[in-house]
Amino acid sequence: MNIEQPNNPLHGIKLATMLEQLYLEYGWETLGNTLNLKCFLNNPNYKSSLKFLRTTPWAREKVEQFYLKNIVNKRITKK
Template sequence: MSEEQPNDPLHGVTLKDIVNFLVDCYGWKKLGRWTKIRCFVNNPTINSSLKFLRKTPWARTKVENLYLVTKRNQQNKPKRGG
């Protein structure tokens, strides 16, 4: 049963992909400052962050929302050149 989920922008995106994307975009320091999630501040690693986010729904929601806003902003940026 492989139905598309057109109303779910996170469909097919893993939590690991989301964290890696945000770290690449902002770095650990900004992530910690913006989200107020300690796993991004104290000795942050992908694995420790994933472990925390998987068992903490409010934190996961914050991270997913930041991902969606960041992706939307990237799509809405005007392209240079042309």
């Protein structure tokens, strides 16, 4: 079932993709300090960070909001 979601800018974007783009743009240290998440500060890596974000809704929400604000909005303003 493929339902269009015009009001959901994150539709179709995987958490792993978000995390990779944020890491490439900001790095672990900046993400950890900005979002106040220890999974990005204490020996960070993709696998452990993804596991934490998938099981911790409040942390995932922080990352998604940061992604929307800083990555998606940059793309929109460049168009």
